[in-house]
Amino acid sequence: GSDTGEPLDLAPASLTVPVGLGPKVFTEPYGLAGQKPRLLRNLKGLPSDALQKDLTGGDLSLQACADDPQVAYHAIRDLARIGKDSGTAATRWAVMGFGRASAGKGQTTPRNLLGFKDGTRNIKEVEDFDRFVWIKDGPAWQHRGSYQVVRKIQMHIENWDTDRVSDQNDVFGRHKTSGAPLTGHAEFDTPDFHKKTAGGQPVIPATAHIRLAAHENNGGLRILRRGYNYTDGINQYGLLDAGLLFISYQNDPAHFETLQTRLGASDSLNEYISHIGSAIFFVPPAPAPGSYLAQGMFR
Numbered sequence: 001g002s003d004t005g006e007p008l009d010l011a012p013a014s015l016t017v018p019v020g021l022g023p024k025v026f027t028e029p030y031g032l033a034g035q036k037p038r039l040l041r042n043l044k045g046l047p048s049d050a051l052q053k054d055l056t057g058g059d060l061s062l063q064a065c066a067d068d069p070q071v072a073y074h075a076i077r078d079l080a081r082i083g084k085d086s087g088t089a090a091t092r093w094a095v096m097g098f099g100r101a102s103a104g105k106g107q108t109t110p111r112n113l114l115g116f117k118d119g120t121r122n123i124k125e126v127e128d129f130d131r132f133v134w135i136k137d138g139p140a141w142q143h144r145g146s147y148q149v150v151r152k153i154q155m156h157i158e159n160w161d162t163d164r165v166s167d168q169n170d171v172f173g174r175h176k177t178s179g180a181p182l183t184g185h186a187e188f189d190t191p192d193f194h195k196k197t198a199g200g201q202p203v204i205p206a207t208a209h210i211r212l213a214a215h216e217n218n219g220g221l222r223i224l225r226r227g228y229n230y231t232d233g234i235n236q237y238g239l240l241d242a243g244l245l246f247i248s249y250q251n252d253p254a255h256f257e258t259l260q261t262r263l264g265a266s267d268s269l270n271e272y273i274s275h276i277g278s279a280i281f282f283v284p285p286a287p288a289p290g291s292y293l294a295q296g297m298f299r
Contacts, residue, residue, distance in 0.1 A: 015071050017079075019293055020061030020148045020281025035297045037282045038138050039147065039252055046257065048264030048275045055152050055277030058092045063247070069098060093277065095152055097228030097245045109179060109187065113229050113242055114160055114272070116172050117179035120187055121214070123224045132222045135251050141296025144285040146249040149256045152230075152277025155243040160272045171268040173208030181210065193217065207268040213259060223256055224249040243273065253280060 026036030042057075062079060064072040076094065083089030102119025103109040109117040123129060134144045160168070169175055169182060179187035183195045183203050193211055195203045204211050215222045226249065231242035250256055264270065284294040 015064060015066045015075055017062060017064045017075055018283060020063075020283045021294070022057070022059040022061070022279065022281050024059050032297065035139065037135065037142055037145070037147070039254075040280070040282050041253065043149065043253060043278060043280050044257055046260050046264050046275070048260060048270065048273075049278070050274040050276055051278050052276050055093050056279065058279045058281075060089060061148060061150065061279065061281040061283075069096065072096075095230050095245045095277075097230050099229045101226040101228055101247075112227070112244055113155055113157060113231075114168070116168075116174060116176055117187065118227060118244075119225060120174075120179055121210075123222055128222060129224070132255070133224050133249050133251055139296060141294060141299075142282075142284065146224075146251060146283050147253050148281045148283045149246075149248045149250070149253065150277070150279045150281070151246040151275055153244045153246050154241070154274045154276050156272045156274070157240045157242060170205050170208060171272075173204040173210035182208075205268070207266050209263070209267055209269045212263050212267050218259060218262065221255050221258055223259065249283070 023036075023040050023042055026032045026040065062076060064075040066072040066075070073096070080089075080091045084091075100107070100110045102122045103124075104122070105124040109119050112118040123132060133146050135142055135146060136144075163171075165176055173191065174181055178185075180189055181191035181204065183192035184190070191204055191210055191214065193202070193204055193214065193216065197203055202211075211217060225246070227244050227246045229242070230245045231240070233241055235241040248256055264275075284297075287293050287295060
């Protein structure tokens, strides 16, 4: 999530394992209360919440990323085993994600399991990372860290598949095939939220996902989105159990809450999704050569 430094080479694929620290880590039993990042706290209740207790919270966030999912699986498996055998940690919940995260600079945009491009307007410029993602206050060891929000979002894919593509386009405010906004022709065209139809209605509907999430309509707020698709197979009703492991990074958790409050209240997409898991963590910056992650926290 933060600048993770050089990946560890592990055949047959490279591996990175960013680590996040939950609010309970910075408490008196661990002697770390004085090191707590200033804005780290549990998220407030949100209108989109349909949270399951066993998919909520946690003290450590481990995200293993690799070209080969077997490499990522064994990395988490071994870390979980070590934690269990030593009596220091137990696995609370886990998600096996796949596909590339939302587009970065110079990358093509991946698609989510609803078939739409995901990450077209994501943060990509250095100045936006400095403004919206990296932490600059508090102790020096926290600088260029970030607050990580994790949400497990279940998609009701069978319901979605019965809807007409034209309706799906209105839900997102984009064309499914090209990714272009309904007011444009190419994926990266800037949406025109003022454009009206001949009948006087907004071309991009008032409840369209991109309208509600756009920084132009939220006081300039932006977050870095790094989501992955997931599937847990078939549920007890014979339906696909799949969706999006949404991960975002921001220098203030309130930025996510502001955006999700608006989306959760009136986004047309809510008919097809449920937020069933949630957690928040502080991700320290990459360690300097010769040091270890969050080393300054223990001084």
